[in-house]
Amino acid sequence: MYARATAVVGRNTELGVIHRAVDDARSGRGGAVFVTGEAGIGKSRLADAAVERGLSLDMCVLRGRGSAIGPILPFRCLTELLLSLRHSGQRVDIGELGPYRQVLSRLVPDWHDDDATGGSGESLVIIAEAVLRLTALVARDHGCMLVLDDLHEADAESLAVFEYLIHHLGRHATLLVAACRADSGTAPALARSSAQRRLATLVRLRPLSRAALRELTASCLETSPAEVPESVVDLLWAGSAGNPLHAEELLNDLCEGGVLRRTEQGWEMGGPVPVALPMTLAPSLSRRLDLLSAEAREVLSVAAVLGHRFPLEVVQALTGLDDRDLLGHFSAGSLAAHLVTPDEQHPDWYAFHHPLLAESLLAMLPVARRALLSGRAADAVERLHPGLPGEWCQQAATLRLGAGDRVAAGRLFTEAGRRALTQGAARSAVTLLERAQEALAADGDVDSRADAQEALLFAYVEIGQVDRALASVEVLSRLGGGLDRRRRSEWHTRLAWAAVVAGRSGDARAQVDAARALLGPDPDLAASVRVDAVEAHLMLNQPGSAHVAAEALARRAVTVAESIPLPDVACQVWQLLGALSRIRDPAEATACLERARVIAVRHRLPIAEAHVLVRLGNDEALHGATLDRLDQARDIAGRIGAVTVGYQAESSVALHMVLMGRYAEAQRLIDRILPDTVRLNLLETTQYLLLSQAMLAAHQGRRRPMEAALGEFKAAGGDLPLHMPRVFGLVRAFCALLEEDRLRAVEDLERGLAAEAQSPTIFPLSGRYGLDLLLRALAGELDEPSLRSLTGAPASRLRWDRQFSLLAGAVLAGRAGQAEAAGAAVSEMSRLAEPYEMSRHLAMRLVAEAAIADGWGTPVAWLRSAEEYFHGVGVTPVASACRAMLRRAGAPVGQRRRGVERIPAELRSAGVTVREFEILRLLRERLGNREIAERLHLSPRTVEKHVASLLVKTGQPSRLGLSQLAL
Numbered sequence: 001m002y003a004r005a006t007a008v009v010g011r012n013t014e015l016g017v018i019h020r021a022v023d024d025a026r027s028g029r030g031g032a033v034f035v036t037g038e039a040g041i042g043k044s045r046l047a048d049a050a051v052e053r054g055l056s057l058d059m060c061v062l063r064g065r066g067s068a069i070g071p072i073l074p075f076r077c078l079t080e081l082l083l084s085l086r087h088s089g090q091r092v093d094i095g096e097l098g099p100y101r102q103v104l105s106r107l108v109p110d111w112h113d114d115d116a117t118g119g120s121g122e123s124l125v126i127i128a129e130a131v132l133r134l135t136a137l138v139a140r141d142h143g144c145m146l147v148l149d150d151l152h153e154a155d156a157e158s159l160a161v162f163e164y165l166i167h168h169l170g171r172h173a174t175l176l177v178a179a180c181r182a183d184s185g186t187a188p189a190l191a192r193s194s195a196q197r198r199l200a201t202l203v204r205l206r207p208l209s210r211a212a213l214r215e216l217t218a219s220c221l222e223t224s225p226a227e228v229p230e231s232v233v234d235l236l237w238a239g240s241a242g243n244p245l246h247a248e249e250l251l252n253d254l255c256e257g258g259v260l261r262r263t264e265q266g267w268e269m270g271g272p273v274p275v276a277l278p279m280t281l282a283p284s285l286s287r288r289l290d291l292l293s294a295e296a297r298e299v300l301s302v303a304a305v306l307g308h309r310f311p312l313e314v315v316q317a318l319t320g321l322d323d324r325d326l327l328g329h330f331s332a333g334s335l336a337a338h339l340v341t342p343d344e345q346h347p348d349w350y351a352f353h354h355p356l357l358a359e360s361l362l363a364m365l366p367v368a369r370r371a372l373l374s375g376r377a378a379d380a381v382e383r384l385h386p387g388l389p390g391e392w393c394q395q396a397a398t399l400r401l402g403a404g405d406r407v408a409a410g411r412l413f414t415e416a417g418r419r420a421l422t423q424g425a426a427r428s429a430v431t432l433l434e435r436a437q438e439a440l441a442a443d444g445d446v447d448s449r450a451d452a453q454e455a456l457l458f459a460y461v462e463i464g465q466v467d468r469a470l471a472s473v474e475v476l477s478r479l480g481g482g483l484d485r486r487r488r489s490e491w492h493t494r495l496a497w498a499a500v501v502a503g504r505s506g507d508a509r510a511q512v513d514a515a516r517a518l519l520g521p522d523p524d525l526a527a528s529v530r531v532d533a534v535e536a537h538l539m540l541n542q543p544g545s546a547h548v549a550a551e552a553l554a555r556r557a558v559t560v561a562e563s564i565p566l567p568d569v570a571c572q573v574w575q576l577l578g579a580l581s582r583i584r585d586p587a588e589a590t591a592c593l594e595r596a597r598v599i600a601v602r603h604r605l606p607i608a609e610a611h612v613l614v615r616l617g618n619d620e621a622l623h624g625a626t627l628d629r630l631d632q633a634r635d636i637a638g639r640i641g642a643v644t645v646g647y648q649a650e651s652s653v654a655l656h657m658v659l660m661g662r663y664a665e666a667q668r669l670i671d672r673i674l675p676d677t678v679r680l681n682l683l684e685t686t687q688y689l690l691l692s693q694a695m696l697a698a699h700q701g702r703r704r705p706m707e708a709a710l711g712e713f714k715a716a717g718g719d720l721p722l723h724m725p726r727v728f729g730l731v732r733a734f735c736a737l738l739e740e741d742r743l744r745a746v747e748d749l750e751r752g753l754a755a756e757a758q759s760p761t762i763f764p765l766s767g768r769y770g771l772d773l774l775l776r777a778l779a780g781e782l783d784e785p786s787l788r789s790l791t792g793a794p795a796s797r798l799r800w801d802r803q804f805s806l807l808a809g810a811v812l813a814g815r816a817g818q819a820e821a822a823g824a825a826v827s828e829m830s831r832l833a834e835p836y837e838m839s840r841h842l843a844m845r846l847v848a849e850a851a852i853a854d855g856w857g858t859p860v861a862w863l864r865s866a867e868e869y870f871h872g873v874g875v876t877p878v879a880s881a882c883r884a885m886l887r888r889a890g891a892p893v894g895q896r897r898r899g900v901e902r903i904p905a906e907l908r909s910a911g912v913t914v915r916e917f918e919i920l921r922l923l924r925e926r927l928g929n930r931e932i933a934e935r936l937h938l939s940p941r942t943v944e945k946h947v948a949s950l951l952v953k954t955g956q957p958s959r960l961g962l963s964q965l966a967l
Contacts, residue, residue, distance in 0.1 A: 004248060005219040008049050010212025011042065014203050015049055018177070021201060022053045025175035026143040032166045032176040034151075034191035037205030039356050040245025043179035046205070047147050050177045054145040060090040060138050061145045066153025073391050074425030077158035078131070079107045081146060085138065092138055100130035102641020106423070123424075124157060125680045126643045128164035132172070135165070139173040150355070151180035151187040156427030163190055166199050168679065176200075207242025216244055220251055227266045245354055295321070296329050300339065301365060305373045305402065306395075308358035309343060309351040317380040318373070374402030388412070393419065394432070401439060407448065410439035414452040421455065426462035433459055450479045457491055461498040466507065469495055486527045489518040493527070496534045508538050525560050532557035533573050540576070547760055551580045567603035571596045571612070578615060582764060585794035590619045610637045610645040614652060621656040622764060622798045625835035630656070647677050647685050655692040658699060659800060661837035666696055687718040691726065698731045699838055701738030701875040706731065721759035728752030729767030737842060740877040740935050746775055769793070770801030774843065777808035778850055784812050803833035807843050810857075811850045819856035826857055838873075841866040845882055852889050860891045874902065876918050877935055884937030910953045919946045923959065924966040 008015060014035075021033045033050070035043045054061050064081030082104065085092065094101050094111050103126055105112035138144045148154070148162070165176060180187040182204070194200035208216060214233050218225040232254070240246035254260040261270055292300070302318045303310045316326050330340055330350060339357055343349035352358040362370065378399035385392040397412035413436035420429035436452040453476050460469035473491050492515035499508035515531045516523070532553055539550035554573050561570035574596035582589035593616045600609035610633055617630030630653050637646035650673050657666035670693055677686045694709035710727065713719070718727075729752035736745035749772050756766050769790060776782040790796060791805050810825035826847070833840035845866040848859035867882035886893045903917045912920070915936075922932045929943040936943075947959065956962050 005045075005216050005244070006222070007219050008042070008045050009215040009219055010208045011046060011049075011205070014046060014205065017201060017203055018046060018050045019053050021175055021177075022050060022057065022059070022145065025139075025145065025173055026054075026057045026059055028143075028173045030139070030143075030169040030172045030174040030176075032169060032178070032194060032200035033203060034194065034200055035177070035179045035203045035205065036182040036188060036191055038183075038243065039181060040243050040354060041205045041207070042244045043181075043205060044149050045244075046203070047149055047177055047179045050145065050175075051147055054143075054175075057143070059143040059145050060085075060088050061147060062088060062138075063147045063149070065148060066150035066155075073394055074155050074157050074420045074423055074428040075107055076391065077148065077151075077154040078161055081148065082108050082131075082134070090138055092134075094134075096137055097130065097133055099638040099641050099643050099646050100133050102639070103127055103130040103643060104134065105641065123644075123680075124160045124427075125164060127157075128161040129643070129676070129680055131161055132165055132168055135169075135174040136172045143173040144175070146174065146176045148176070148178040151178045154187060155425070156186070156431060157425045159186060159190060160427065163194075166190075166194050170199075208244060208247070209242065210237055213237055213240070213242060213247060216247060217251060220248060221262075221267055223267060229260075229267060229269055231269050232260060232267070245356060295319075295325075299326070299329050300361060301369075302373055302377065303340065303350070303352070304358045304361040304365070305370065305377050305399070308355040309346075309349055312348050312350065313384060314377060314380050317384060318376055371403050374399045375405065378403060378405075378408075388415075397435075406439045407443050407445075410436045410452065411448055413439060414448070414455060417452070417459065418455050421459050421462065424462075426459050429459040430456065430463065446479055447483075450476060450483055453479060454487075454491065458494060461494050466495070466498050466504060469498060470507065485518045485520065486524050489515045489523075489527050489531070492518065493531050493534055496531070496538070500534060500538050505538065508534070512538065526564055526566060529557045529560040529564070529566060529569055533561070533569050533576075536573065536576055540580070547580055551577065554580065562599075567599050568605065568608070571599045571603075571605060571608045574599065575612060575615060582619075583760070583795050586619060586623065586764075586797060587794060590616065590623075593619065606636070606640045607642050607645065610640065610642050611648075614645060614649045617649065618652050618656075621652070622800065625656075625660065625799050627653055627656060643680075644682060644685075647673055647680075647682055648688075651677070651685050651688045651692065654689060655695070658692055658696045659839070660835050661699070661839075663696060663700060666692065670696070683717060687713060687716050687723070690716055690718060691723065691731070694727075695731050695734075698735035699738070700873065701735060701877070703735055703739065706735050721755055722763065724755035724759075725752045725766030725768075726763060728755070729771065730765050733767060733771060734839075734842075737846075738875050738878055740881050742775070746779070749775065764795070764798055765800060767801075769796035769798070770804035773808040774804040774811070774846065777811040778846060782808060782812070784809075784816075787812060799832055800836065800839075803829050803836060803839060804843060806832065807847050811847060814850060814854040814856040817854075822851075822856045837869070841869045842878065845870075845878060845885075848882075848885060852885065860886065860889055863889070863891075880918070880936045907954070912950065912953055916946050916950050916953075919943060920950055920962060920966050923947075923963045926963055 018033060018035075021031060024031065035046050037043055051061050051063070062081050062084045064077050064079075064084065066077055094104075097104070101111055107127070135144050135146065146165075151159075151162075154162075162176065162178070165174075169176060178187070178191070180191065182188050191200065191202055195202035210233065213236055214225045214228055217228045217232060217236060221228065232251075235254070236247045236250055239250045251260070259269060261268060299315060299319055299321070302315050306314060312326060316323070319326070330342075339361075340350045340352050343351045352361075365373070378396050381392055381396045381399065382388060388396050393412055393416040397409050397416055400406075400412060401409035413432050417429045417432035417436060420426070420432055433452055433456040437449070437456065440449045440452055453472060457469055457472040457476060460466075460472055473495060476488070476491060492511045496508045496511035496515060499505070499511060512531060512535050515527075519527055519531070536550045536554040536557060539553065540547070554576050558570055558573040558577065561567075561573060574592050578589045578592035578596065581592060593612055597609055597612040597616065600606070600612055613629060613633035613636060617627070617633050620629045621627055630649050634646055634649040634653070637643070637649060650669060654666050654669045654673075657663075657669065670689055674686065674689045674693070677689060690709055690713040694706050694713060697703075697705035697709055710731070713723075713727075728748045732748040733745045733752070736742070736748055749767050752766055753768055753772065756768065773782060773787060773790060777787070787805070787808055791809075796802070796805060806825045806829040810822040810829070813819075813825060814822035829843070830840070833843070844862040847857075848862045848866075851857040851859040851862070863882045863886050867879050867886070870876075870882065871879040883893045903912055903914070907917065907920075918936060919932055922935060927935070929940045929947065932938075933940045933943045947962070950956070950962055951958075954962065954965060956965060
């Protein structure tokens with residue numbers, strides 16, 4: 001017989017924790033549970049109990065496990081988890097994942113969208129977000145469970161995804177249950193840190209108590225605990241120390257050896273009783289192997305060499321057995337079947353019942369025998385799988401290492417590392433390449449060691465470990481004295497780009513210089529142009545006239561890149577040229593971007609095309625106030641799974657919606673995508689959205705939300721000099737104008753323009769060619785020649801700016817008595833500003849003052865329209881200013897009683913009027929009566945009377961009390 005416990009025993013407390021977690025997930029409160037402990041302690045059985053509970057509640061259960069050949073096969077654990085969805089019976093419309101479907105297609109090729117034009121090498125965070133969204137989709141009806149066994153053997157990429165999931169599962173009906181050894185790999189550290197942060201529950205399995213061991217024995221023997229002989233319990237307790245696997249193996253050894261027998265009176269001990277049994281599987285396994293034929297022992301030895309999971313085809317190739325004889329050893333009832341079982345996930349693969357059995361069997365093999373079998377197995381793998389695709393490369397490398405062929409193993413690990421790097425699995429690549437280095441350290445030739453070190457350098461760059469990459473290039477320099485200078489230059493070029501991305505300008509400059517020095521006075525064109533492209537980007541962030549030098553270098557680079565050709569470099573540099581020329585000439589910038597798109601389409605670079613479309617979409621929105629091309633970029637990004645580009649397109653859409661006064665739509669879009677970009681650590685896009693959030697508040701005259709958004713913007717690194725022109729010219733200045741604080745608006749504009757002069761930016765809309773011109777014209781600080789000079793610049797042609805510059809011209813014309821010219825300018829402005837509702841009315845409110853004073857245009861009509869708009873949107877200061885100017889112009893002004901609904905109920909019941917509430921809100925800023933009067937266009941005496949009334953109605957003792965109440 002071969003006995004296994006039919007139930008989980010001695011784990012009532014742990015089962016309670018698991019069951020509560022499963023029930024919570026079924027109710028919509030997801031989370032994570034880690035089950036840890038030594039090998040054989042029962043982790044997998046507890047995970048199986050969680051599966052049973054989940055299935056009983058009709059939850060979808062997905063299962064995966066660590067790699068059978070070590071933690072080096074990228075995404076193996078994660079892919080197995082996703083593939084199990086096929087066997088779950090759950091019907092899921094993968095199309096609902098949108099662009100994330102394409103992201104997951106790199107893990108599950110069947111999910112590739114045939115209509116997509118390409119794939120994307122997305123970051124781990126994007127992949128993790130895709131998995132999170134898939135689990136949310138799967139869990140929508142009845143909840144979902146992710147069950148992971150042997151997590152200590154999972155690859156670094158899968159662990160990174162699981163770490164991300166753990167942080168966000170609480171908002172979904174998904175439970176992650178992971179089993180791992182307590183002292184192996186990085187998985188236990190993840191378990192501990194997650195538990196410390198209260199993101200997961202940690203279940204530590206201890207050895208069974210003596211009473212629980214009796215229950216386990218009874219379950220194996222299919223009898224009651226009372227009928228288990230005390231001597232059996234003594235023996236198992238001494239030999240297993242409460243480890244369930246060891247106890248079961250020892251119990252089976254007693255049964256098979258005839259020491260423990262079933263009689264009519266029950267189970268009895270008989271025969272020679274061992275004095276003690278060591279707590280190891282080796283003695284039990286050795287006695288069991290003695291009962292097998294030589295052929296069966298050979299089969300199991302070969303299987304153990306291959307790992308605790310093994311393919312039958314390789315075993316067959318090594319043993320020479322036909323299908324019938326080979327499967328006969330694993331058929332039900334055979335002794336070998338007590339050790340192995342068919343693999344549930346992969347046909348034609350088998351697995352040992354527990355990894356410890358394979359490890360023990362391998363340890364029992366003589367060193368020479370193990371090396372011989374490893375070498376033969378490697379030969380068989382290479383023969384059966386030419387080119388060693390997929391996991392076979394790592395398998396062959398591990399076998400070559402076991403055979404003692406360190407050089408061959410090192411070269412295979414290098415190849416596996418390169419492949420992992422190509423897949424975007426840089427962390428696994430580092431693991432593989434470090435193993436390659438170790439294998440080649442003593443015996444490898446210089447070229448092989450340099451190959452491994454070079455690939456490791458690139459892997460360090462990909463995971464952002466610039467310091468380790470810099471140290472690695474020094475090692476390469478010592479190794480590579482005889483290596484090609486161009487190849488060595490490429491190392492430094494890669495490092496330079498990594499330093500640029502990391503914002504380490506000094507390191508980037510040093511690497512660019514090193515790359516150029518290696519290329520010499522007559523450099524290879526292809527290598528040189530790649531250095532030029534990196535250096536041009538490096539110069540972009542330098543102040544002063546560096547932009548001119550950067551553009552000159554970029555133009556030389558793109559000419560060479562197109563002639564070689566190097567389409568990826570050409571596309572990259574044309575986009576840079578588009579950014580550099582935007583301020584000088586938007587039309588030229590658009591032409592550069594169109595050139596980049598042609599190259600991307602011609603050479604099938606879909607991700608590059610999507611990036612170009614976002615920039616073209618922004619240009620189109622700035623010139624034509626249309627979002628069609630940004631929507632196109634968003635659609636293309638979705639089809640190819642370019643999630644990052646998709647968020648960039650949507651963030652641009654949000655900003656232009658704010659400019660167009662589509663505030664509700666912009667707010668909904670920002671609310672939807674901002675949490676995603678923060679979670680995905682898409683810093684640049686997050687900054688863009690936070691700036692749009694601040695602009696959204698500013699363009700509605702809401703200073704406190706604006707300041708809060710700018711605070712978040714600064715915390716996200718948005719206080720760089722390149723952002724200041726827009727912060728002051730597009731955000732703060734408009735908020736001040738909507739507060740009727742023109743002096744403050746002018747000061748804000750001056751600060752923004754000063755920042756732009758000190759550190760030129762590639763971003764438009766600072767106000768230099770628009771709002772600043774209008775305010776200067778109104779203040780009498782701008783003359784016609786200066787206006788003509790500024791508006792003659794190509795950079796002044798953006799539609800947003802033109803609405804203000806046209807009105808600046810109207811003011812100057814009206815002041816010069818040219819009423820017809822002024823009217824024509826207003827008509828042209830009305831046509832251009834039609835998409836920009838708020839700015840159009842604000843600009844006309846400003847111009848009306850000059851029109852009334854100089855006697856031109858129809859200022860009364862402009863003011864009525866502006867007053868109606870600003871009253872309707874609740875921007876009281878501007879609405880009040882419009883009414884005051886109408887009175888001064890002698891126009892009748894209707895009484896406004898709207899706005900009562902904005903007064904808090906407590907103040908409304910005290911009799912506070914709309915006007916008094918307007919004054920109370922201004923008291924928050926500790927303004928005096930005269931300042932409030934200027935804001936609301938009242939007399940100081942009237943303000944004084946309203947303040948006195950507020951003191952009486954609110955019961956406050958002083959103005960300070962009113963200020964505190966207002967806050």
